Amino acid sequence: MSDPRPVPLLALRGIGKSFLGVRVLHGVDLDLAPGEVHAVVGENGAGKSTLMKIVSGAYAPDDGTVEFAGEARVFRGPRDAQRAGIGIIHQEFNLLPERTVAENVYLGHEPVRRGLVDRREMVRRTGQLLASIGETALPADTPVGRLGVAQQQVVEIAKALALDARLLIMDEPTAALADHEVELLYGLVRRLQERGIGLLYVSHRLTEVFDLSDRITVLKDGHRVDTLWTADTTAGELVRRMVGRELSHYYPDRAGPDDLGPVRLTVRDGGNRKLRGVDLELRAGEVLGVGGLQGSGRSALARALFGVAPFTSGAVTLDGAPVRLRSPRTAIRAGIAYVTEDRKGEGILARQSVLDNALLAGRAVFAARSGRTARTGRARELLAAVEVRAAGDDQEIRFLSGGNQQKVVLARWLALDPRILLFDEPTRGIDVGAKAAIHDLVRRLAREGAAVLMISSELPELLGMSDRIVVMRDGRIAGELPAGATEEQVVALAVDATRERVQ
Amino acid sequence: MRTVQPRPLPMRLLRARPGGILPILAILAVLLVLVALRQPDFLAPPSLMSFLGRSAPVILLAAGQYFVIVSGEFDLSVGSLVTAQVVVAARLIDSDPSRTWPVVALLLVGGALVGLVNGLITTRLRVPSFITTLGMFLILVGAVYLWSDGAPKGGLSEEFRRYGRRAFEDVPVLGRVPYALLVLLVLVALAVLLMRSDFGRTLVAVGDNPRTAELSGVRVWRTRTIAFVLSGLAAAVAAILLGGYSGVSFQAGVGLEFGAITAVVLGGVALGGGRGSVVGAMLGALTLELLFALMNFYGVSGALRSTVQGAIILLAVAVSATRNASRQGET
Incomplete structure (x- = not known):
């Protein structure tokens, strides 16, 4: 799709990047006009964050060019990109909690008078800056640690604007926000747009993408699939473009009706800091797949069942008897095993x-x-x-x-x-041959009567291995799918494409 | 392609891998040659036996320190614990032989108790062990001065002292075998057995990666606390031997914690835990003692001891750190 406006603020041409010989971006193009909100969507591992890190100067591209404000640029690092006018708001904020709003906003380039930091001037300028984006209620001399998450986000944005950012990258900006705070962010994004600032908006949440963006670029496996006008597309269409690829290898046969044994494990209304209202049943002989995006509570579920971060509410039964899984040791004694996703760090x-x-x-x-x-x-x-x-x-x-x-x-x-095995990304970072061997092992264990719960971000693996799939979103189980479900169905549940659009 | 199989024992023992005992054996051999060149008499059985007996306390402290270091912690309190034990023993025994055994039992309990407190504060209250044991060091120094009004009182009984200074005389070939050496040999055997047991392997596992250990059902806090208790017990035995050998003073244990840490590092044990053997740590202590003896023979001032120790720590850690860095790509 060609850009209708003459000079785009940002133009990426044929961006490619490899890590350790693995290509994670293949010739990606992207245009952003001043005042445009351009959403970037894709599954886990599609290359979104790598692309954003290239734009913000954290990585240098192997191929292709980055044009910013009509000039080809090679950024030597994040500071270089910042000076050029590109700001990035990370999911995790980069603020000093003990320092005031003004001190954070002007960190590293404080206004100076006679060799000393001019505090009054700093507070005044911060107030002006905040007023210019409609945030008059935020006092510039409050320590940042006392502010709520939404207000801290505003401080992050003001920090970027203080450096005269003309392009802002927002990486999952609503991940940490409560529902009513999301509305406030919408207003802020609109005001930034009016100032002519271009926004690259990375999000898993399709509702926001549709509410805010002018255009959407879809990435899959490091390729740009398409760039669409938001007004001309639907959530279903978008999900179809995010998924869909050929099966790369064969999976062992699924469990037949005779293979299923009694219910081994149940969870009723289980909850903790990361999980809410989880109901789950796991039978002997089955492989239950758990899908969902990163941070949706998949790993938190496995860690709750293994007693690493136990359920604080709800009830768990094991072979019909109530149990309290309060530490890995008690879980192991109860016959549960856990293969962690972070093999190097804790495996x-x-x-x-x-x-x-x-x-x-x-x-x-x-x-x-x-x-x-x-x-x-x-x-x-x-x-x-x-x-x-x-x-x-x-x-x-x-x-x-x-x-x-x-x-x-x-x-x-x-x-x-073990009678119950919890696998969290059992084949992450493993070559194809060993992958197939581990798939066979998992199936063999189920056939011998173990109850298996398997978390996977790889949709083909999830669909190929599972007898049943539950998909998680925001710490809850968003839905359950039978064997033979499609990638689209899983992604639709994971990104909440079924929810009605606001407006 | 082949699947895993055990390899023959000699190959496993001699393979030069990080944490193995080959390097320290090599250093020890070089020092022995230098000693033989300068002072051949030193290697004659009687004087060698005395040397080994004299080195026993430091070797035991190194073993105690090893348990703590290999589990990923530090114990800086052992030196002052030794001092405190010697001073307390002298005052309680007050030269009365009948009190010897009760006091020995009390010292062992006291050592274990100090280790227990160190361990619980470190693991349960999450105070870094460096700080915990530094605090314990200062507390013990102050407490012992306070309790004895600034000068050691009482005296040790002959019964108590003989373990540190007496020997079996007229032993064929060896000449004399100090009691301390026998105590050492028994405890060395126990330490080696302990490190081959489930507990020993788990201790190293905790030092390698406490997260992995926790997720495999290890009670990390308990394992580390036991390591501190073992270090405290080692200090108690060392205090009994040292008190016997060199008598009662506020200087009895000064600097021993650093000697022990130097020995452990020299023996190929990784600071931060997870690598190295208890035999290596004890050989490290022996090597260090031999080095000091050698310095003595060559007329180097004894005042240089702490400088030498410091240099060894820095050198040993730097060598193992750079070796690890160059191996990072291999995974």
């Missing part, structure tokens, strides 16, 4: 041997149950059964590939004969 002991890694949980929890020799023998059998490739079982695990590390983690849990 492996990087500097210990393969064998020590495989023995970790057994030694800690069931030290008295079986003899040491028997336990070590069992661990060796399991390492062989999951086909770990290593120079020896005394090799440090950090020298193994991601797939082999994951297999060792699996062996650690299998040694405890």
Whole structure:
């Protein structure tokens, strides 16, 4: 689509970027006019944040050019882009809570008089700046830590404007806001638009995208799929463009009706800081897939069930009996295993041997149950059964590939004969061959009677592996889908495309 | 392609990997050669046995410090704990032989208790162990001065002192075997067994990655607290041997915590935890003592001891840090 206005504020041409040989952006084009709100949407891993980091100067593109205000620019870093007039508002704010609004807004370029910071001038200018975007109620001399999240966001925006930003990038700006605060943000965005500031708006929430944007660029797997006029498209259309790709490999057969056993685990109205009103049932023999966007509460659900961040309300039963899963140790004793998504950070002991890694949980929890020799023998059998490739079982695990590390983690849990297995992104960062092996293992465990809950951001994996899928959004279960559901159905639930548009 | 298999034991022991004992054995060998060149008599059995007995307290402290360091913490309180124990023992025994054993028991309980407090404050109140044990160090120094009105009182019984200074005489070949050396050998064996047990492996796991350990069902706070208790117990035994050997003074334990930390680092144990063996730590202590003996033979001033220790800590940590950095790409 060509741009109707003569000089775009920002023009990206053929932007490409690779990390460690993996291409994450392929020839992306994007135009932004002054005063335009341009939304960028796509699944997790579509390349949105990488693209935004290129625009804001945090990364340099491998290919393509960035034109800002009619000039080709190569930013040497975020400060360079800031000086040119590009501001970015991150999801996590970058504010000093003990300092005042004015001190934060002018941090690093305070107005100076006779070599000293001119506080009065700083407060005056901040007041003016805030008034110019209609935020007269915000006192410039209050410590930022006392403000609410929505007001802190305003401070972030004012901070960018104090540097004469002409382009603002907003990354999931409503993620931390309450519903009524979102309305306030809408007003602020409109006033920024009127000042001729261009906005790149990254969001998962299609409601906002439709309410605010003039145009929408859809990214998928690092490619630009399309750029659409918001007025000419619908939520359904957008979701169709965000998904849809071929199945890359075959998945093991699903559970038949005879494979399903009794209900192993139930959750009634479970809630904690990140979850609300979760109702869930998990049967022996099934693989229950959990979909949803990052931060939707998928991992929080697994961590609640494993006692890492337990439910603070609601009731959990295990094989019909009520249980309180208040620590990983109690969950393990109850027969639950958890394969974390952060393998390096909390899945492996990087500097210990393969064998020590495989023995970790057994030694800690069931030290008295079986003899040491028997336990070590069992661990060796399991390492062989999951086909770990290593120079020896005394090799440090950090020298193994991601797939082999994951297999060792699996062996650690299998040694405890768990009845319930929670997998959080079990194949993240794992090569294709090992991926298929882990898929087979997961299915085999279910067939042998384990109840499996599997979280995955990869839609083909989620659809290919699950006997049933629940999709999470904003800490709740947004809906449940049967086996054979489509990617569109999952994404529609995850981004809330079904909700009526405001207005 | 092959799946995992155990490798023969000798290969596993000798493989030069980070945290292994090969480097410290090499350093020890070099020092022994230098000693042999300068002072061949030193390596004759009687004087060597005395040297080993004399080194026993420091080696034990290194083992105690090892448990704490390998689990990812520090214990700076052991030096002042040794001083406190020696002074307390002298005052309580007050040269009365019948009180020896009750006081020995009391010292062991006291050492364990100080370790328990260190451990609980560090793990439950989340005070960094560096600060916790520094605080304990200062508290013990002050308390012991207060309690003894500024000068050590009483005296140790001969019964108490013999473990630090007596030996089995006229042993064939070896000449004399100090009691302290026997105590050391027994405790070395216990320490090695402990590190091969489930608890020992879990202790190293906690130092490597406490998050992973927690998520695998390890009670991280309990494991680390036990490490502090072991360090406190090691300090108590060291105090008994040192009190016997060198007598009662406020200087009895001064600087021992740094000696122990230097020894542990020299023995290839990673600061921050997760890597290194207890044998390496104890060999580190022995090497350090030998180095001081060597400095003595070559007429280097004893005043340089702390400078040498400091240099060793910096050098050892720098070497292991740069080695780790160059290995980062291998995963």
